[in-house]
Amino acid sequence: MAAETEAPAHVSTIALGGETAWAPLNGRSLYWFDAAGNSTVDNVEARFATLPWQVRKREPHDRVLGGAYWFQFEATAPVGEHWYLELNTAFYDHVEMFYRDRRGNWVVQQSGTTHAVSDWSVPGRLPTFALAFDDPRPVRYYVRVQDDRADLSAPATLLREEAVQASREREQFLFGAYFGLAALITAAAFVNGLLYRDRGFLAFGLYTLLLAAGQLGRSGVLAQHLWPGLPGWNGMALALWPGAATAAALWFVKVVTEPVRLSRALDLGVWALIAAVLAAVAVDIVVVTRVSMLLVLVLTGLSLLAITAMLAWGFVDSKEHHVRMLALGFVPVLLMAIFPLSRGLGLVPSNTLTRYGLYFAAVIELPILFYALHRRLMAFREAMLRANALSRTDPLTGLPHRRGLVERLESSLAHARGQKQNCALLGVRISNLDAIAEEFGKEAAEKALVVAASHLRRTSVEFDMAARVGEREYAVLLEAPVTPQALSSRAQQVVASGLRQVDQLPAALTLKFHVTAAILPVPQLDGEATLQWVMDGLNQMNQDAKKLIKPLNF
Structure with missing residues (x-):
């Protein structure tokens, strides 16, 4: 820092008014660091000519632990026009602006996260101060900023009313749209996660919630609208950013990429990194120092590298389309996160990308990630349905097996008894299957089983159900209401279908069906007993008998 005996820098008076409704202060104002932090505005004014003022530019400024940052400018405003100073950073702890009115008295205005927004001189999202009104003389303004943890290079702009x-209307619209999108996606993610018990959606919901909450807290929107009278919540919201969202992102990426498949040690390392980030956030909430914040930022940077590595591995190793889509969806946020992280570490000054880059990236990222997770969920459910179907389906014919039929039969019997109607059950056996195997071989016998299943599907209508219940036995459930005449007609259709020649079987080969038919329900017989009764009827039929249909109870 320059010695106090050096000549201070100088900038000209800013003439406000005219067609231009705004004027930036970078390059047109002076700044000075008060290392002790105990200088009053009277002290600064009295020593103005000897203090080592420097021209304020948009560049990283050193933080002064326990000190204060002063900047001053001189401006004239036309009579009748309201002008304001706005600092484009919402997370400074304490900000004050001073100027002398026409009578020489100090006018003091304040804002900052340690004050309730409702107590700010000009309440809003950003620290804003009113310039002297109806005072055409050049007025010198002093601004004091106190924040040990933040970079002090935020833009400062003079704006007409x-x-x-x-600006505020535009911000409200944009932030409202962003918050609405984030809230909608977060709610949908939690609903899907709870409804389908999907950890991926639950982790994604937590990530979007903490990401949006952290961004809105950092932007000042939460303090402005949700707790304008509770400044303590400001510090909590700011301390959670970016560590909490980063930990949630790590968990989310871990869930969808499953690094445990590659290495158990790698999986434990990710858990350790998540725990370290959360511990650093907890320390930062309690201690609230520059060092604790640097620890959070360093761990955040390591977490971003870990996320990038897991996504890159998932993109290269996984053949699943949704994993690759998730990796691509994260790219905008991973790229834009570099800018605020660099600003927090003091590597770059405040600019549009450091302040709003993550918002733009999240708007691109969140819908892509949600769609990718939806694809992942649908693929998982489809696989589960296939697995369930295989557990209930005969792999050769594709028909439900015995257990599936018994479950359906129980329901049909209960319905028939309740409605006082009749359902029915056909037992079907390929009586010449042994002869087919002996003459044409095992392959022809298997084709016969498949063809028989196809015939039964075609003769079944509406809600009827055909199933394979034995080595060569099938059953067809006819839902209520069923009459004996309709049951006899259906049994004849089944027998006739087997006598048709089909291309899948050797020439001149037909299927000989023996069929038993029963009107249901039968008193005291449940589903399993009913099916066994009908199958026993098939066992009682003579294989060489010319009568191919045997009614059991009509």
């Missing part, structure tokens, strides 16, 4: 209003 209509420009302030237009």
Whole structure:
């Protein structure tokens, strides 16, 4: 820092008004660091000519632990026009602006996260201060910023009243749209996660919740709208960012990429990194120092590298389309996160990308990730349905097996008894299957089983169900209401279908079906007993008998 005996820098008075409704202060104002942090505005004014003022530019400024940052400018405003100073950073702890009115008295205004927004001189999202009104003389303004943890290179702009209003309306619309999108996706993620017990969606919901909450807290929107009278919540929201969202992102990526498949040690390392980030956040909430914040930022940087590595591995190793889509969806946020992280470490000054880059990236990222997770969930459910179907389906014919039929039969019997109607059950056996195997071989016998299943599907209508219940036995359930005449007609259709020649079987080969038919329900017989009764009827039929249909109870 320059010695106090050096000549201070100088900038000209800013003439406000005219067609331009705003004027930036970078390059047109002076700054000075008060290392002790105990200088009052009277002290600064009295020593103005000897303090080592420097021209304020958009560049990283050193933080002064326990000190204060002063900047000053001189401006004239037309009579009748309201002008304001706006600092484009919402997370400074304590900000004050001073100027002398026409009578020489100090006018003091304040804002900052340690004050309730409702107590700010000009309440809003960003620290805003009113310039002298109806005072055409050049007025010198002093601004004091106290924050041990933040970079002090945020843009400072003078705005006419209509420009302030237009800016706030635009911000409210954009932040409202962003928060609405984030809230909708977060709610949908939690609903899907709870409804389908999907950890991927639950982790994604937590990530989007903490990401949006952290961004909105950092932007000042939460303090402005949710707790304008509770400044303590400001510090909590700011301390959670970016560590909490980063830990949630690590968990989310871990869930969808499953690094445990590659290495158990790698999986435990990710858990350890998550625990370290959360521990650093807890320490930062309690201690609230520059060192604790640097620890959070360093661990955040390591976490971003870990996320990138897991996504890159998932993209290369996984053949699943949704994993690759998830990796691509994360790219915008991983790239844009570099800018605020660099600003937090003091490597770059405040700029548009450091302040708003993550918002733009999240708008691109969140819908892509949600769609990818939806694809993942649908693929998982489809696989589960296939597995369930295989457990209930005969792999050769594709028909339900015995257990599936018995479950359906139990339901049909209960319905028939309740409605006082009749359902029915056909037992079907390929009586010449042994002869087919002996003459044409095992392959022809298997084709016969498949053809028989196809015939039974075609003769079944609406809600009827055909199933394979034995080596060569099938059953067809006819839902209520069923009459004896309709049951006899259906049994004849089954027998006739087997006598048709089909291309899948050797020439001149037909299927000989023996069929038993029963009107249901039968008193005291449940589903399993009913099916066994009908199958026993098939066992009682003579294989060489010319009568191919045997009614059991009509």
